[in-house]
Amino acid sequence: MKKRNEILASTRSEPEALSASVQSPDEVEFAVKTLEQDVTVATANLRSRTLKEIERALARCAGGTYGVCEACGDDISPNRLKAIPWARYCLTCQELRSRN
Ligand SMILES: [Zn+2]
Structure with missing residues (x-):
């Protein structure tokens, strides 16, 4: 439950970080930012997968099959x-x- 809240909290702060990183006029900086964004997206994907697993676990708790x-x-x-x-x-x- 605690882990789930942690993930939810960090997932919510994600869109701001993404939109902030695309507004860069400098090309080199843009490339770096794009790279950073890829990493962020990969982390977000992993995070939402884990979140789904946690949701399932909570559902099993409720159903008594945890x-x-x-x-x-x-x-x-x-x-x-x-x-x-x-x-x-x-x-x-x-x-x-x-x-x-
Ligand atoms: Zn088995």
Whole structure:
């Protein structure tokens, strides 16, 4: 929940940072700014993906299935949940999925 609020807060400040970076007359500076913007966009994409995972985890909390692997239905190990609180799969299933 805390992580989700953090991400939401930083996502909201994003558009201002973007519009501020495009108003540069100097070409070199513009290139640098464009590069910076790419990084910002990449970070924003990653952030919204994580946010979606967190939203799903919260929905599972509400449905009483939090901490249960979506693939095999086993409990996800507490250590894994500690590292990735929004994990959808147990370690075994996650490894199988990343291999395929
Ligand atoms: Zn599993």
